[in-house]
Amino acid sequence: MKPQNEDLKIADYRIRKLIGFLGLFLPFLLYFTEGELLASISHYYYKPLPSLIFIIILSAFGLFLLSYKGYTFDTNSEKISDDVLTNIGGIAALVVVFIPTCCKGSLSASVDIICRDENFPLLGHNNDFKNTIHLVAAGIFMFTMGWMSKYKFTRSTNDINNKIYKICGNLVWLSITLIIVLIIFEKLNIHIGFTDYYVFVFETTAIIPFGISWLVKGDVLNNVSNMFKKEN
Incomplete structure (x- = not known):
């Protein structure tokens, strides 16, 4: 019989892989x-099949993160524990689901009709107030995931993995920053000729490295390496 802590460790790896694959x-x-490409990932809430995918995956993020405990908190070197950080991220992910983005500005004719007729799903x-809550929650979710990757996952003894975590964390934060800057430019009517779909683009460039970092933390690289060794 495996010891209980070994079972918990295996469960943690599974959660990491699930979060990683879902994000990717x-x-x-x-x-x-x-x-159809929409203005943001959140606007797919207003499309029938994508809305189910969006709700299921974001809810899974929230629940997985709330159940994830991570490393034991080191009071000497850390200001916030893995558990608290993932709880914040998990709650933020659930807020993103339960307070979706505003329907306007989707760049989709069909969603515009929903918006005009107020036939909301x-x-x-x-x-606008709910939309602000949604945007803040989405920002908190992505920021905490960048923090996990850059500062929490890098306690690994594997230097290659640590480099991946830092790169992924930086990409997440860079993507969030670019979204904020371009939103500010938009509000100030400053046009720099960038795509109308910039939120979707940079949300994608944030969520892909987020997914990669969780996959690496879930030991996917070793799993793949071991699989090839068995085949050879």
Whole structure:
């Protein structure tokens, strides 16, 4: 019989892999199931099949993160524990689901009709205050995931993995920063000729490294290496 802590360790690795795979494939699943590019990942909430994918995956993120405990908190070297950080990220992910983005500005004619007729699905809305809550929650979710990758995962003794974690964390934060800067430019009517789909683009460049870092932390690289060794 395996010791209990060994079972918990295996469960943690499974959670990491699940979070990683879900993050890696989310933007592609949303786009290819609808065949239409929207202004942001969150706007797929207003499309029938993509909305189910969006709700299921974001809810899974939230629940997995809430159940993830991570490393034991070191009071001498850390200011916040893995558990607290992932709880914040998990709650933020669930807020993103339960308070979806505003329907306007989706760059989709069909969603514009929903918006105009106020025929909102589920918890959909056209409310600026709710939209602000959604944006803040999405930002907190991605920021905490960047923090996990850059500062928490790098306690590994594997230097190659640590480099990957740092790169992924930096890419997450860079993507969030670019979204904020371009939103500010948009509000100030400063046009720099960038794509109208910049939020979707940079959300994707944030969520893919987020997924990669969790996969690496879930020991996927060793799993793949061992698989090839067995085949040879």
